[in-house]
Amino acid sequence: MDYTTLKCPPFTADEAARILSTRIRVGRNMADVPLGPGITKEQRDWVEKTVSGVLSKFTGELAGKYYALATMSKQDQ
Secondary structure, eight states: OOGGGOOOOOOOHHHHHHOOOOOOOOOOOOTTOOOGGGOOHHHHHHHHHHHHHHHTTOOGGGOOOOOOTTTOOTTTO
8 A cells, every 4th residue: 555645635734733643553464373262362462562662663654652551651652
């Protein structure tokens, strides 16, 4: 998907001022890793480590900070 081809109207200054954070849902398709209740704790940890490692390499508009749900505080939200 090329984000530059999206036709989104710009936010007004008032709307933009209200945005504190955004959440991105990532659907995954990783070979040999089960989904949902079939995944072990070790597999979940590996998926999180792998995905967060890739996310940390994003630059420019895609750069951001990854917050793990297990360690995120109310202040991070």
